[in-house]
Amino acid sequence: MTKKIKRMGKASTPTRTQDPEGTRQDILEVASKEFALNGLSGARIDEIAARTKSSKRMIYYYFGDKEGLYLKALENAYRLVREGEAKLDTEGMEPMEALKRLVEFTFDHHHQHEEFIRMVMIENIHHGQYLERSKAIRDLNVTAIDHIGRIYKRGIASGVFRKGLDPIDLHWQVSALCFFNVSNRATFSRIFGRDIGATEAQTRLRRNTVDMVLRFVAKTSALPRD
Amino acid sequence: MTKKIKRMGKASTPTRTQDPEGTRQDILEVASKEFALNGLSGARIDEIAARTKSSKRMIYYYFGDKEGLYLKALENAYRLVREGEAKLDTEGMEPMEALKRLVEFTFDHHHQHEEFIRMVMIENIHHGQYLERSKAIRDLNVTAIDHIGRIYKRGIASGVFRKGLDPIDLHWQVSALCFFNVSNRATFSRIFGRDIGATEAQTRLRRNTVDMVLRFVAKTSALPRD
DNA sequence: TACAATGTACTAACCGGTTCGTTTACATGA
DNA sequence: TCATGTAAACGAACCGGTTAGTACATTGTA
Incomplete structure (x- = not known):
């Protein structure tokens, strides 16, 4: 039995009931959710197929095998967040304000893309072995360093930032706080009996993270007295 | 065929070839490694059984089912690190030094217990649903808050720490940095082409984390000029 | 003897992957 | 305009290895 209605139309524009790119995309989106939810070994091809507008046959037709599908889902996740990150422009701001915005943005961005965070967690469980195979992903993230690096350089020039810090280290620290906020929310919330994901808690954690x-990064002299 | 040699001895002390507690412990240790390595769905009961001095039959005899075994492995992981953490005593130190020690200790401790970190990652992938079932785990971690809370209070009293901070938030921040250092090492290292786990990198990250x-936490007045 | 601990062999369901056949799109040609 | 060849796109049913879990018998210990 056919379980879904194909897009119809015999109009003049070449509409088609066969839609390779659409099918591919549909599978990828469903698979991304399934992998993010259940992990590589936890995800079920049959389940993915069922949620698809297509079939299991097509998964193997387009993606080869389960690992191939996972890899594409992983690449897709990185690509999506990267596109979002590119939107932030801090070039006009003064360094301190720019760094503040960058941290806030990263915090919010991670918060809004739990699926991505989960994919990265899962990939780390697999020791990053699939990421290793994907040149596409490695290229994406280098620009993040560029961004924070430029802000830092400007802050040094204007004398508000401490010298001798490394942009990658900085990126690491910002990532750590923003990533952990999403990745460990479940266990942290449950252990300490407070819902870390609740808006009030998030507001405070966000402020703390920026602070x-x-x-x-700031020179002591650029800090408020307290 | 019996695949292993049982502890022998017909001595006067009641040695026994049957060793329930030993078998149980053996299974738990093997299972912990397998789950930490492969996750809940990725781990194989047959594989665990094979690495055991015992058999699959015994796994079900003592732990009921796969999830029961996983839960015990999770509890075991928390219990082990908790025991380690209890060893740190900062009561005699002055607050700033005490906090420094606590962070260094946490950083090192997480670094040395990758298996635990992985179990927590895995549990978070499962939305903390197994941890939820375990009262044992929740009780353990509250003492961590106690520790940092006491240091913080002393720091306020002696005027070196800022007021208005929350011990749980503090714990969150320390955890975030120390946890991320282990949990995301694989992807971070691969993306930025530097081995974050190497000793020089770790030394720098450790120092940064403490700083x-x-x-x-420190009052601006208690900070070094720069 | 009674009960806890253990070994062996088995099963039923699951699940990744495939086989085989069908439909659709579209170019070609008359 | 329509028949036709063909390759891509698809569906359904199937397969065989894997895997969690069990039945049953046996041994050790108190």
């Missing part, structure tokens, strides 16, 4: 980064 | 926490 923490700024206080780390 | 970051101290600068966050």
Whole structure:
């Protein structure tokens, strides 16, 4: 039995009931969710197929095998967030403000893309072995360093940032705080009996995260007295 | 065929070839490694059984089912690290030094217990649903808050720490940095082409982590000029 | 003897992957 | 305009290895 209605139309524009790119995309989106939810070994090809507008046959037709599908889902996740990150422009701001915005943006961005965070967690469980195979992903993330690096350089020039820090280290620290906020929310919330994901808690954690980064980078002289 | 040699001995002390507690412990240790390595769905009961001095039959005899075994492995992981953490005593130190030690200790401790970190990652992938079932685990971690809370209070009293911070938030921040250092090492290293796990990198990250926490908590007046 | 601990062999369901056949799109040609 | 060849796109049913879990018999211990 056919379980779904294909897009119809015999109009003049070449509409077609066969839609390779659409099918491919549909599978990829469903698979991304399934892998993010259940992990590589936990995800079920049959389940993915069932949620698809297509079939299991097509998964293997387009993606070869389960690992091939997972890899594409992983690449897709990185590509999506990268596209979002590119939107932030801090070039006009003064360094301290720019860094603040960058941290806030990263914090919010991670918060809004739990699926991506989960894919990265899962990939780390697999020791990054699939990411290793994907040149596409490695290229994407280098620009993040560029961004924070430029802000830092400007802050040094204007005398508000401490010298001797490394942009990658900075990126690491910002990532750590923003990533952990999403990745460990479940266990942290349950252990300490407070819902870390609730808006009030998030507001406070966000402020703390910004504070923490700024206080780390800023010269003592550029800090408020307290 | 019996695949292993049982502890022998017909001595006067009641040695026995049947060793329930030993078998149980053996299974748990093997299972912990397998789950930490492959996740809940990725781990194989047959594989665990094979690595055991015992058999699959015994796994079900003692742990009921796969999830029961996983839960015990999870509890075991938490219990082990908790025991380690209890060893740190900062009561005699002055607050700033005590906090420094606590962060260093946490950083090192997480670094040395990758298996635990992986179990927590895996549990978070499962939305903490197994941890939820375990009262045992929740009880363990509250003492961590106690520790950092006491240090913080002393720091406030002696005037070196800023007021208005929350011990749980502090714990969150320390955890985030120390946890991320282990959990995301694979993807981070691969993306930025530097081995984050190498000793030089770790030394720098450790120092940065300590700095970051101290600068966050300390009053500006208690900070070095720069 | 009674009960806890253990070994062996088995099963039923699951699940990744495939076989085989069908439909659709579209170019070609008359 | 329509018949036709063909390759891509698709569906359904199937397969065989894997895997969690069990039945049953046996041994050790108190």
